[in-house]
Structure formats: structure tokens, C-alpha cells
Amino acid sequence: MYPSKFDYHRPSSVQEAVQILSSNPDAKILAGGHSLIPVMKLRLAAPAALVDIGRIDALQGISRSNGSLRIGACVTYHEIANSADVQAAAPALAEAAGQIGDRQVRYRGTIGGNLSHADPASDLPAAALALGATLHVTGPGGSRSVSASDFFVDLMMTALQPDEILTGVEVPVAQSGTGSAYVKWEHPASGYALCGAAAVVTRGASGSCTGASLCFNGVSSTAVAATAVAASLVGSDLSDATIESAVGDLSIPDATGDMFASAGYRQELAKVMGARALSTARDRA
Ligand SMILES: Cc1cc2nc3c(=O)[nH]c(=O)nc-3n(C[C@H](O)[C@H](O)[C@H](O)COP(=O)(O)OP(=O)(O)OC[C@H]3O[C@@H](n4cnc5c(N)ncnc54)[C@H](O)[C@@H]3O)c2cc1C
Numbered sequence: 428m429y430p431s432k433f434d435y436h437r438p439s440s441v442q443e444a445v446q447i448l449s450s451n452p453d454a455k456i457l458a459g460g461h462s463l464i465p466v467m468k469l470r471l472a473a474p475a476a477l478v479d480i481g482r483i484d485a486l487q488g489i490s491r492s493n494g495s496l497r498i499g500a501c502v503t504y505h506e507i508a509n510s511a512d513v514q515a516a517a518p519a520l521a522e523a524a525g526q527i528g529d530r531q532v533r534y535r536g537t538i539g540g541n542l543s544h545a546d547p548a549s550d551l552p553a554a555a556l557a558l559g560a561t562l563h564v565t566g567p568g569g570s571r572s573v574s575a576s577d578f579f580v581d582l583m584m585t586a587l588q589p590d591e592i593l594t595g596v597e598v599p600v601a602q603s604g605t606g607s608a609y610v611k612w613e614h615p616a617s618g619y620a621l622c623g624a625a626a627v628v629t630r631g632a633s634g635s636c637t638g639a640s641l642c643f644n645g646v647s648s649t650a651v652a653a654t655a656v657a658a659s660l661v662g663s664d665l666s667d668a669t670i671e672s673a674v675g676d677l678s679i680p681d682a683t684g685d686m687f688a689s690a691g692y693r694q695e696l697a698k699v700m701g702a703r704a705l706s707t708a709r710d711r712a
Contacts, residue, residue: 433477441592458537485594500592504536524550527541555598608707621692624704625704665705
């Protein structure tokens with residue numbers, strides 16, 4: 428299938444891109460194109476114009492300052508997975524990016540596209556949520572910051588307005604005593620997650636848990652935080668038995684079922700993947 432006809436714009440700045448979006452209500456941003464182009468070819472989307480943000484310098488690059496890592500929206504999965512800075516500061520994000528699709532997808536797909544598309548099975552939303560990422564957004568009214576916990580609204584719905592651009596993602600650099608991990612159980616044909624789990628664990632001087640976060644993708648309509656499980660781990664010894672017992676109580680009330688896996692299966696899978704992510708994060712803390 429071929430997409431329907433569209434105009435093509437290639438702005439060289441964020442301001443120019445925002446201006447094109449504001450004056451073309453039917454325009455869509457084009458980043459890596461690995462979700463947008465397929466849906467256009469299937470005629471599930473027919474934007475009147477594409478705004479290709481791939482050549483905007485301000486959306487590129489990974490930098491580290493003041494205890495956080497700033498990743499431009501157009502940074503690819505390949506760059507993230509292979510960045511020594513990301514591997515050291517936020518291992519869960521590097522691991523999530525490294526498990527997306529195949530090499531072709533990882534060379535083209537971008538963190539901004541992945542988070543903005545908000546596919547429930549996408550790998551990066553759970554990692555962004557668990558790591559406490561902040562998303563930077565620019566629109567006609569200026570720039571604003573949105574926490575990952577407020578960004579993912581529902582199935583393929585985010586806090587972005589149609590004329591706003593996600594410009595970058597800020598992730599706190601892991602302090603000593605903190606470890607993180609992302610693990611995924613993928614569908615054997617598509618490679619998409621039936622369940623992905625991202626965990627962040629912090630241990631105090633005595634070794635006991637002083638902070639924890641556990642988030643999932645692929646299980647419900649949007650990335651979800653298992654806040655009760657994480658809270659129950661704080662103060663614990665983080666032993667395997669403690670983690671098993673905590674995830675045994677996991678409940679994701681709006682777990683979804685489809686032709687690939689029932690809601691009940693996903694719920695049970697989340698317990699297994701959650702325990703694996705937590706124990707790997709603990710071993711790194
Ligand atoms: C074969 C295949 C396998 C895949 N496997 C996986 C997988 O295992 N895990 C996974 O997570 N994903 C997977 N994907 C999806 C892939 O990760 C896409 O790249 C991703 O969903 C979208 O990123 P993109 O940069 O390609 O965005 P695009 O396709 O260019 O855009 C996607 C959407 O986001 C919007 N958008 C893009 N950038 C911005 C921005 N900066 N600000 C605001 N809106 C923006 C676009 O307008 C569009 O609506 C796969 C895709 C393919 C084709």
C-alpha cells in the first residue's frame with residue numbers, strides 16, 4: 428500500500444517546526460518513521476503534511492550535567508543502547524532501547540517518537556516511568572516540562588498537544604547504591620513486549636531498601652507503575668524471597684487481553700518479569 432498524498436516540510440529549528448504544526452492542523456511530526464509510515468501505508472493515518480524533525484540539531488545528542496542525563500528527542504535506540512553514559516547512569520533505559528525491534532528499527536527509531544507514539548507494548552515508556560524521567564515539550568506557547576507519570580494518559584494518548592514537540596528527555600543519573608534494569612518477554616513473531624518490566628532499586632548503608640520503583644509495559648493500555656509493590660519493598664532486605672512475596676501481591680486491575688495473551692496470563696507474566704527486573708536492579712545497586 429502507498430500512503431495518500433502529503434506535503435513534506437523539513438524545518439531546521441524547533442521554533443520553525445512548531446510554527447508549521449500550528450498553521451497546519453492536519454500535519455504530523457515525522458521522526459524515525461517506524462510507526463508513522465506503516466500506519467500511513469495502511470491508510471490508518473492520512474496526515475496532510477509531514478514535519479520531518481530529523482535534521483534539527485537541538486533534538487540530537489546525549490549530554491550529562493547537574494546529576495541528570497539529557498537525551499534529545501531524535502536520538503535513536505542504537506545511540507542510547509550503545510552510549511556509555513546511558514549504560515552507566517540509567518542501565519534500564521539502555522537495556523530497553525537495546526531490546527527494541529531489530530537492527531534496522533534501532534538505527535531509525537527515536538526516543539521522542541517512541542514516547543510520543545505511546546504504544547502500550549513499546550519498551551521505553553516503562554523505563555522512563557520507573558527512572559522518574561522528565562519530558563521537555565515545546566509548543567506555540569513556549570516550553571514546559573512534564574513528568575513521565577503525567578505524560579502517558581491512555582492507549583496511544585499522551586499529554587502532548589497536536590502542535591507540541593517533545594524536544595528531549597531528562598533522566599536522573601543513578602546515585603551510588605541505586606541500580607536499575609529492564610527485562611522483556613516478547614512475542615516470538617513481532618518482538619513486541621507481551622510484558623516488559625523496568626525496576627529501580629536503592630539500598631542504604633545497611634543494605635536494606637530505601638527506595639524502589641517497578642513499572643510495566645505491554646500489560647495494560649498504557650505504561651503502568653506498580654506503586655504498592657514498590658512501596659512494600661522499602662525497608663526490606665530485598666532478598667529473593669522478599670521480592671517474590673512482594674510481586675506475588677501484584678495486581679494490575681486494567682490488564683488487557685488480546686489474541687496473543689489473556690489478561691490473566693499477562694498479569695502472571697508481570698509477576699515473573701517484575702521479580703527478574705527487581706532482582707537484577709538490586710544486584711546492581
Ligand atoms: C518491525 C518493527 C518492530 C518494532 N518493534 C518494536 C519493539 O520491540 N519495541 C518498541 O518499543 N517499538 C517497536 N517498534 C516501533 C518503533 O520503536 C518506532 O520507531 C516507534 O514506535 C516510533 O518512533 P519513531 O522515531 O519511528 O517515530 P515516528 O514513527 O516517526 O512517529 C511516531 C508518532 O510519534 C509522533 N512523534 C514522533 N516524534 C515526536 C516528537 N519528538 N514530538 C512529538 N511527537 C512526535 C509522530 O507524529 C507519530 O505520531 C517497531 C517497529 C517496527 C517497524
